[in-house]
Amino acid sequence: MSIKGVVAFEKKGSLKYILHEMKPRGKMLTPFNIISIPIIILGLVILVIRFVKGLGAVTNLSQDYPWGFWIGFDVVTGVAFAAGAYIITFVVYVMRVEKYHSIAKITVLNGFLAYVFYAGALILDLGKPWNIVNPIIGNSFGYNSVLFLVAWHFLLYMMAQLIEFFPVTAEWLGWKKVKRFMSTLTLGAVIFGITLSLLHQSGLGALFMMAKPKIHPLWYSEFIPLLFLTSSIPAGLSMIIFESTISHRVFRDIIDHNSHTPFEDIIIGLGKGAAISLFIYYFFKAIIFIHGRHWSLITDWWGVWYFIEVFGFVLLPCIMYANGVKSRNLGLIRSAAVITMIGIIINRLNISVITFNWNTPVKYFPSWMEIVVTLMIIFIEIWVLRWVVTRMNVFNYEDSH
Amino acid sequence: MNRRNFLKAIGAGLFSFSDEEAAAGTKNIKKEFIGVLTDTTRCIGCRSCEIACGKTHNLLVPDVEKDNALEKERSTSERQRTVVNRYKTEKGIFYVKKQCMHCWQPACSSACLTNAMLKTREGPIIWRSNMCMGCRFCMVSCPFNIPKFEYNKWNPNIVKCDMCWDRLQAGKQPACVEACPTGALIFGMKKDLMEIARTRIYRYPHKYVHQIYGENEVGGTGWLYLAAVPFEQLGFRTDLGNLPYPEYTKEFLYAVPAVILVVPPLLYGLSLLTENDKEDKL
Numbered sequence A: 001m002s003i004k005g006v007v008a009f010e011k012k013g014s015l016k017y018i019l020h021e022m023k024p025r026g027k028m029l030t031p032f033n034i035i036s037i038p039i040i041i042l043g044l045v046i047l048v049i050r051f052v053k054g055l056g057a058v059t060n061l062s063q064d065y066p067w068g069f070w071i072g073f074d075v076v077t078g079v080a081f082a083a084g085a086y087i088i089t090f091v092v093y094v095m096r097v098e099k100y101h102s103i104a105k106i107t108v109l110n111g112f113l114a115y116v117f118y119a120g121a122l123i124l125d126l127g128k129p130w131n132i133v134n135p136i137i138g139n140s141f142g143y144n145s146v147l148f149l150v151a152w153h154f155l156l157y158m159m160a161q162l163i164e165f166f167p168v169t170a171e172w173l174g175w176k177k178v179k180r181f182m183s184t185l186t187l188g189a190v191i192f193g194i195t196l197s198l199l200h201q202s203g204l205g206a207l208f209m210m211a212k213p214k215i216h217p218l219w220y221s222e223f224i225p226l227l228f229l230t231s232s233i234p235a236g237l238s239m240i241i242f243e244s245t246i247s248h249r250v251f252r253d254i255i256d257h258n259s260h261t262p263f264e265d266i267i268i269g270l271g272k273g274a275a276i277s278l279f280i281y282y283f284f285k286a287i288i289f290i291h292g293r294h295w296s297l298i299t300d301w302w303g304v305w306y307f308i309e310v311f312g313f314v315l316l317p318c319i320m321y322a323n324g325v326k327s328r329n330l331g332l333i334r335s336a337a338v339i340t341m342i343g344i345i346i347n348r349l350n351i352s353v354i355t356f357n358w359n360t361p362v363k364y365f366p367s368w369m370e371i372v373v374t375l376m377i378i379f380i381e382i383w384v385l386r387w388v389v390t391r392m393n394v395f396n397y398e399d400s401h
Numbered sequence B: 001m002n003r004r005n006f007l008k009a010i011g012a013g014l015f016s017f018s019d020e021e022a023a024a025g026t027k028n029i030k031k032e033f034i035g036v037l038t039d040t041t042r043c044i045g046c047r048s049c050e051i052a053c054g055k056t057h058n059l060l061v062p063d064v065e066k067d068n069a070l071e072k073e074r075s076t077s078e079r080q081r082t083v084v085n086r087y088k089t090e091k092g093i094f095y096v097k098k099q100c101m102h103c104w105q106p107a108c109s110s111a112c113l114t115n116a117m118l119k120t121r122e123g124p125i126i127w128r129s130n131m132c133m134g135c136r137f138c139m140v141s142c143p144f145n146i147p148k149f150e151y152n153k154w155n156p157n158i159v160k161c162d163m164c165w166d167r168l169q170a171g172k173q174p175a176c177v178e179a180c181p182t183g184a185l186i187f188g189m190k191k192d193l194m195e196i197a198r199t200r201i202y203r204y205p206h207k208y209v210h211q212i213y214g215e216n217e218v219g220g221t222g223w224l225y226l227a228a229v230p231f232e233q234l235g236f237r238t239d240l241g242n243l244p245y246p247e248y249t250k251e252f253l254y255a256v257p258a259v260i261l262v263v264p265p266l267l268y269g270l271s272l273l274t275e276n277d278k279e280d281k282l
């Protein structure tokens, strides 16, 4: 917190300080604002229509496609990208690899916001969202439901992340004692959070286990949960690489450049992790393919599409990562990150939407309104993220000790 | 909610099925339950069942004289819990009534995170509006694509046959069974229906294919079908397998408590190790 901030805080008390901090800072007319504000407003209008007239008024969902883009992309893909938080907290707080300490806070923040917004998007998709209290307060539990497990884990995991991140907020508010106390909870929250993540990352895959007759057999396998879990690692790491590349441009002046490890080393380390985890993922995919005797299935366009996904978006970025790490080529690593991310999007959508109902003539494509709402969610998340990082000490490593 | 329930809630959130009720699970559900036998060789395609269903549940009452609905294959919809389709087969034209199969171990209710979709002791699967949150996971999971959703309402319902649960409570038969003029639908205990079906096949071995759809499909269903031609020709999926659908997620759900018991201590141990490492180095 800046000196001015401390003074303001002590003078006015924390509530006033927070109100003061709510005011936007910096230029309003940036290109990002000019694009995002109209989309956010449009998205909100669409949501009003959605809640007044029903889901059918704004989405292309149908009796054959009960789940579409909001679930397939926002929730299922969004949560995979948020996996970075559990990986980094594992490396930093459990394995105590100091090298990555400087990105721990920002990654946890990113993860937390991703859960709030992308897992939260689930609520927009509910026909009767007010009844969400039933499975939460214990009015009515569907113990055997995978979705029950996933939804609860989302909630608990958000709390764990809040605890992990709270020291930073306490520091911002100048609550020294609170900060010290909350810091002692970090390890517990981290361990709890990793356990939950392992379960709900795979749980998202388990959601589709009973859709066996509907998903193309090249994508359906009893190991979907395992595949979702393994692929969440490269997904999360690639997201960190992608995000940190952007934030290092955008937030250049608030990032602490004196942290112990040069930024380059961190990216290369993450790239190495991504290469290894992608290879394991690829290996699992190959085993499942061979074990399932899927050779007869690859003769049509679905087969081509399958190979595009596996070779073009799993094996290729894996090789790119490996080479990028070897030759310390950051550009190559970053391209690999982008390709991996596209591959994850393709994979999650293949299972949840694209190959869903492959054997029937009905098709689904998201309506423009579904896409606008998704963009709205992404933009609001970025707004909140920007608000937090320009106020709290997220990038600066030294102060948090 | 009292403390015990709360702890149960937390436990359930973590373990998802740690409650006795759930752990006992489907084992408690008697294999004996009520159902309906449809003899497709007796159905004349009059669609009286569709009309009766629409009237009973305040849904669409089709104008069977004029709507030409048999021209194309239909599915149940948010306005019709049951529909009759016409199939041209090697042995001529047949009509098949379609509705919820009332599975012995239903995918829909094991998918439902609020228990809104409920397997009753007696057999029918019912849906309860005040609990459902409209997530449509039941629709994703049902192998027969039966539950339908009202996409164009602010307060939408899931629409699905409940075997006329309210009428059953009042001691009546399902409306469609009562309305059927040819006796193509018979209501009763599954074991009795199986008996009738087997007898018919035994007596007229050339008239029927020697299979009762629903005997073992997806673990067995309450609604059963007899037919004169292979079921594929009548719009049935015969590739669904005999495993009850909830089994497909069991393995995952069983792994959950193990992960919760094993992973945290493991992580904690690791963190202690790495801490010691550091002290050694210093």
Ligand code: SF4
Pocket: B099, B100, B101, B102, B103, B106, B107, B108, B109, B125, B141, B142, B143, B144, B145, B146, B147, B160
């Ligand atoms: S047919 Fe579908 S809706 Fe009916 S009980 Fe079986 S799974 Fe549930």
Ligand code: SF4
Pocket: B108, B111, B112, B113, B114, B115, B116, B117, B127, B131, B132, B133, B134, B135, B136, B137, B138, B139, B158
């Ligand atoms: S839509 Fe309703 S009945 Fe179906 S699974 Fe969700 S909560 Fe249960």
